Amino acid sequence: MGTDANDTPLKLTKKGHSCVRLEKGGRTLVIDPGGFSEQESALGADALLVTHEHPDHFDELRLRAAMEANPEARIWTLRSVAEQISGAFPGRVHTVGHGDTFEAAGFEVEVHGELHAVIHPDIPRITNIGFVVDGLVFHPGDALTVPERPVKTLLLPMHAPWNKFSEVLDYVRAVSPAQVYDIHDGLLNDNGLGVLNRMLGEGGPGTGGAAHDHLRSGEGVRLAR
Template sequence: MRVTKHHHAALTVRESGKTLVIDPGSFTDPLVDLGEVVAIVLTHEHPDHWTPDHLDRLLRNSPDAPIYGPEGVAKAAAGYDITVVAPGETVTVEPFTLRFFGGTHAVIHETIPVIENVGVLVNEQLYYPGDSFAVPEDAEVKLLAAPIGAPWLKVGEAMDFVLAVAPRQAFGTHDMTLSVIGRTMHRARLRWATEKNGGEFLELDPGDATDL
């Protein structure tokens, strides 16, 4: 299984010639050369995690690909056929099994309503929490895509999240709001947290991939 980081929060996962797309949003360049896309996961409704342009482009090439997301995504993307998923549910779209966790977006500010958000565990190996620090309590995570920069994110909380998940490997995502200096600093903090439990931190830039 090959996991590729794209700009900001977008990931693609490739297995047996099939591709899963996660959170292609407004800070993400067009995704090309993906092969057969068999599913799309949108963790929540914010535009940095999905746009109509991305969905239209993906569906032109793979019109039968289901789109999974919480109820908030179904309302925000009303023109698309969204399959609503919730924490605790599992769906299988060969060759991918997706388990969903969490339920709510991290708090940005008390004046801003909290929306729905699901984290996704792919094939019991890759975990991405969306915009949350929801821990997949019953999973042994091999690779964690850990958010490192956001209006809702404090790096100490991101470190605690990595410590709680204790992945074998981790890399930083959700990072387009950071300067180069800020990204380097936050990566260093998450490297410490990953290595604290004997794991390995990977510095993946857009287009970089790792195999599981």
């Protein structure tokens, strides 16, 4: 993988729940524009990544709108999602899995992980992949996958039917990033966010050294390399 792409500043914008936009050099990559993110969250994307088929991560109408608005846009996702949308956009939907690497609109992407976290033994597990972008930021989807490489910025699934706080905290410590930003928080009100943010900050056991911040929808940051 080349190094030139990794020298360009990378901006991250939170777009609601588990959706983020990454921008550099005039190109835009969107991850998981699902049903809990803003209606326009995928519009303007040059590349779209989808971690799995659950509707809070995969919304076909949002993807279709983005693909129709930009005939050059492409999707990279796992088979269960590709099978649902590839027929509408022949040659523009790419199936990827654990261990794959590819370039998407100038962003260098690695795929990590294979399965969704266990919700309950009675509920069959589905597939799930996570994405490391430009060797800098990791979006795990609905799993607590520890990538087999260091990542500086972790997008942390804060709250879901499949996790609890002790697992969230231990996950941060296992990945050992320099910076953590919350995702997967669409079911939390301000009270819940306040409690969890205190637990990950000075009022709780802490993250093991990682800086932790919460971005509200629409807020953006420049990611340090």
